[in-house]
Amino acid sequence: MLIAHLSDFHVFADRQETSLVRPDAVDRARKVVADVTGFSPRLDAVMITGDLADGGTEQDYALLASVIAPIDAPVFVVPGNHDRREGLRAAFADRLPFGEGRLLNYETTCGSIRVIGLDTKIEGRVDGRLEPETLDWLEERLARPAEGHTYVLMHHPPFHSGMAALDAMALTGGGDRFAELVRSHQGSLHILAGHLHRPYQTIWNRALATVGGSPAFQFALDLHPGAPEPGTDDEPYFYFIYRLGHDGETVHTRPVSLQVSKE
Ligand SMILES: [Fe+2]
DSSP states (O other), rough: OOEEEEOOOOOOOSOOSSTTTTTHHHHHHHHHHHHHHHHHSSSSEEOOOOOBBSSHHHHHHHHHHHHHOOOOSSEOOOOEEEEEEEEHHHHHHTOOOSSSSSSSSEEEEETTEEEEEOOOBHHHHTSSEHHHHHHHHHHHHHOOOOOHHHHHHHOOSSSSOOOOHHTSSSEEEEEEOOOHHHHOOOEEEEEESSSSSSSSSEEEETTTEEOOSSSSEEEEOSSTTTTTOOOOOOOOOOEEEEEEEEEEEEEEEEEEEEOOOOO
């Protein structure tokens, strides 16, 4: 099975909510999608870990729908801090089994894998939290035996990057209990996140944990302890492709040139 992990498109129809988001964010997102759909062999699933829209108006989600329309594989998403729950719910209501409540948590399957989407958004805040009701719900789901891999999608990383200023605005609530649930899960778990606008990977409580980069803008890498929020840079963009086989899971990087020709 081949899975693309994308994140943080930040597409907007009229005006960006985030000053760092490039004005051509939608063109760059379309370039990424074109690469995903053109990849051979065909990808079996696409996972997008939040901040799909930058502001989340109805027009933003209509634009997002046109961006992802060429993808003919199942698409799984979670809300980021720049998404709006109502807009995202409406945009993906026919694809994802969201629960009835306010939070956009869900569990589903795709081929041999189980996919769990977790809502970490805090209204009006940049950082994120796993609500007690989400953790209760997750505990019950992780207690069930899963035959294959479980992919847990969330926007805010629960693990550190080493860039203190960015880590301070990642998952700031519910992380300890989440760590416990991950640690005690009997099965293969892969946690996918976004939000930090730089790709990185780690092993966290025995689970593979990966953070997807963003085509909308990328933070520079500054690993000086206590460094302030880094500026943006023009490093090459890439996304992850996960290859899941009977011999395990492999993480591949796939670069995409995001230069948009001006005509
Ligand atoms: Fe973002």
